[in-house]
Structures are given as C-alpha cells and as structure tokens.
Amino acid sequence: MSVTREQVVEALRPVEDPELHRSIVDLGMLRDVQIEGGTVSILIALTIAGCPLRNEITNRVKGAVAPLAGVANVNLDFTVMTDQEREELRMKLHGDPGSTAGQGQAHGHAEGRAIPFANPDNKTRPLLISSGKGGVGKSSVTTNLAVALAAQGHTVGVLDADIYGYSIPRMLGANTDPVAIDRMLLPSEAYGVRCISIGYFVPEGQAVVWRGPMLHKALEQFLTDVFWDEPDFLLIDMPPGTGDIALSLSQYLPKGEVYVVTTPQQAAQKVARLSAAMATKVGLPVKGVIENMSWFTGDDGKKYELFGSGGGQELADELNVPLLGQLPLVQQLRAGGDDGHPIAAIAPESETGKIFHDMARMIAADNKPRKKFSKFLKVNG
Numbered sequence: 001m002s003v004t005r006e007q008v009v010e011a012l013r014p015v016e017d018p019e020l021h022r023s024i025v026d027l028g029m030l031r032d033v034q035i036e037g038g039t040v041s042i043l044i045a046l047t048i049a050g051c052p053l054r055n056e057i058t059n060r061v062k063g064a065v066a067p068l069a070g071v072a073n074v075n076l077d078f079t080v081m082t083d084q085e086r087e088e089l090r091m092k093l094h095g096d097p098g099s100t101a102g103q104g105q106a107h108g109h110a111e112g113r114a115i116p117f118a119n120p121d122n123k124t125r126p127l128l129i130s131s132g133k134g135g136v137g138k139s140s141v142t143t144n145l146a147v148a149l150a151a152q153g154h155t156v157g158v159l160d161a162d163i164y165g166y167s168i169p170r171m172l173g174a175n176t177d178p179v180a181i182d183r184m185l186l187p188s189e190a191y192g193v194r195c196i197s198i199g200y201f202v203p204e205g206q207a208v209v210w211r212g213p214m215l216h217k218a219l220e221q222f223l224t225d226v227f228w229d230e231p232d233f234l235l236i237d238m239p240p241g242t243g244d245i246a247l248s249l250s251q252y253l254p255k256g257e258v259y260v261v262t263t264p265q266q267a268a269q270k271v272a273r274l275s276a277a278m279a280t281k282v283g284l285p286v287k288g289v290i291e292n293m294s295w296f297t298g299d300d301g302k303k304y305e306l307f308g309s310g311g312g313q314e315l316a317d318e319l320n321v322p323l324l325g326q327l328p329l330v331q332q333l334r335a336g337g338d339d340g341h342p343i344a345a346i347a348p349e350s351e352t353g354k355i356f357h358d359m360a361r362m363i364a365a366d367n368k369p370r371k372k373f374s375k376f377l378k379v380n381g
C-alpha cells in the first residue's frame with residue numbers, strides 16, 4: 001500500500017524548526033511533497049540561505065517520514081524563502097517592535113520602544129543576577145541557573161547585559177551566531193537555553209568602547225528585536241555595580257526580580273549590599289542571595305573557607321531574604337565555564353550541580369513555603 005501525501009504532511013506536522021520551535025508545516029516551510037512508488041520527495045523552504053541547522057532539519061524530516069508504511073526512500077531538497085516571505089514570517093511570529101517607538105521610556109539613542117517583558121500580561125519572569133563587584137562568579141551562576149531551570153522543563157533565555165565584560169556565550173557553549181530573519185533576531189541556543197550577547201557582534205578580542213546612549217539602544221534592541229518567544233524565565237547577567245545599564249534595565253523590566261551574588265568575604269558582602277540598595281531604590285524586589293566560593297574541599301576531605309564565612313548569610317539576614325545556596329570552589333565549575341560545559345548540565349549529580357538545581361527549584365517555586373500534608377498525620381483529641 002502506497003503512502004499518501006496527507007500521511008506525509010501529518011507526519012511532518014510535529015517536526016519543528018530547531019530555531020523557531022514551531023511546526024515546519026505551520027510555518028509554511030513545507031513547499032511540496034511528491035510520491036513515486038516508495039520514494040517520497042520533499043521540498044523545504046529554509047528561512048535563510050546557508051541555514052546553520054540545515055542538517056538538523058534534514059534529520060528531523062527524514063526521521064519523521066521514513067518510518068511510514070510504504071516509504072522506501074526519502075529525498076529532501078531545499079529552497080530559500082523570499083524577502084517578502086521572511087517579512088511575513090517575522091510579522092506573524094514577532095510583529096514589528098520598531099513601530100512601538102515612543103511608547104516607552106527612551107534613554108540615549110534608544111527609541112522608547114514598548115518592552116514586551118514590561119507588559120502585565122507577559123508570563124516571563126525576568127531574573128536580574130547582580131553583584132556589587134566583579135570576580136564573584138556572577139556570570140557562572142547565571143549560566144548554571146539557566147541550564148538548571150531548562151533541565152527542569154522551563155523555557156529559558158539569557159541576556160548578557162554585561163556589555164563590557166561579556167562571557168555568557170563562552171560559558172554556555174552557545175557558539176552559533178544569532179540568525180537574522182528580516183528584522184527579527186534568533187538567539188543562539190545551547191542546553192535548551194537561548195542566549196544573546198554583544199559578544200556575537202564584535203570581533204574576538206575587541207573591546208566595546210561605548211558611552212551610555214549606545215548601551216541603552218543595544219539593551220532595547222536585545223529586549224525587542226530578539227525572538228525570545230516569551231520564555232518562562234529571562235535571566236539577565238547584569239554588569240557589576242550600579243551604573244547606567246543597571247538603571248536602564250530596572251526601568252525596562254519593572255517586573256524584574258533581583259538575585260545578589262556575593263562571596264563569604266566581608267568586603268564583597270558590603271559592596272554587594274549596594275547592588276541590593278539600588279534595586280530597592282528603583283522598586284525591584286530582592287528575592288535572594290547566592291554565596292559563591294564558600295569553601296574548598298582539600299584532598300584530606302576537610303573544608304577550607306578561603307574567603308572567610310558568613311558573608312552571604314549576613315547579607316541575606318540584613319535584606320530579609322533567603323540565602324538560596326552556598327557554592328563550593330571547585331575546578332570543574334571553573335573548567336566548565338572556560339569550555340562551555342556548565343556543571344549543572346554535565347554533572348547535575350555532583351555536589352555543586354545539585355546545589356544549582358536546588359536553587360533553580362526554589363526560584364521556580366518563587367521561594368514560597370509550601371504546606372505539606374500527609375495522610376499519616378493525625379490529630380489526637
């Protein structure tokens with residue numbers, strides 16, 4: 001019995017474009033299906049010429065059609081969408097963010113576009129990961145929390161707002177450049193986490209030398225031109241301190257939640273307090289403290305508190321928020337950041353991996369205590 005065109009189309013309907021995460025049938029990428037005997041020939045329209053995920057699309061299409069009864073061979077050819085088709089696709093998925101210029105607050109060269117994450121109906125929780133100073137592991141924490149949240153079934157994006165010290169693409173292992181479809185930017189992706197960073201747009205080793213007005217425009221474009229697809233969580237890797245970017249993001253993301261990263265060292269804890277103070281001043285809630293580099297376990301099995309102890313808990317107590325976790329100083333965490341293999345992904349059962357996943361669960365639960373009931377509990381009276 002020969003396979004029918006309708007059967008092939010229905011088999012392809014669950015196949016998603018790996019960047020847009022939508023059915024290739026619903027996106028209009030399936031252009032033709034021809035059947036001759038047991039050979040099925042399929043024509044797919046790629047969004048852009050030189051699509052970096054062409055091989056992945058090939059594997060997904062053949063994997064869906066080949067198992068159908070009556071199919072002996074699957075031939076796949078490609079064409080490319082026209083400019084008009086790309087514009088129509090962008091409008092269908094993302095609208096026209098540029099048309100909202102003037103509806104929001106404009107800073108520097110920014111246009112004052114409407115920020116989707118500021119909309120009360122938007123489901124995304126923006127998590128601003130901040131620190132008072134550099135060198136406390138803020139970006140490493142951001143990367144691994146994002147990976148842990150994604151591993152737990154959430155849709156997650158990361159915006160690398162540390163414009164001058166960008167590092168998220170390398171730490172996440174998101175090495176594929178973003179793809180532009182008309183005026184819509186598809187973020188890079190790794191470990192189920194979408195990522196955008198200025199690091200994709202400057203040559204390797206070149207410093208970003210921008211004043212405030214350009215920074216504001218870049219942040220606005222990252223928040224509006226990028227196809228984030230309304231993720232459950234958008235983690236913002238904040239620059240250290242309390243400068244222009246932190247102020248702009250607090251205004252762009254009025255629903256943002258701030259998480260402060262520090263070390264046990266008293267000096268770091270005191271500076272981290274300034275980051276929390278700024279959040280309070282601009283009306284953003286501080287939801288938790290994360291202490292990094294809490295201890296080092298030697299070959300003798302003993303824990304050595306190289307940077308002292310108590311700084312994270314002291315800061316959490318002062319802010320009246322939970323200390324979400326204490327992360328040890330381990331080589332695998334550092335190496336994973338250098339190689340693009342986050343410890344939360346490659347070693348989730350390690351001591352540090354478990355801590356990241358525990359913190360992700362706490363954040364996802366919004367830190368609210370949950371009542372637990374047991375049928376074995378009885379009230380004597």
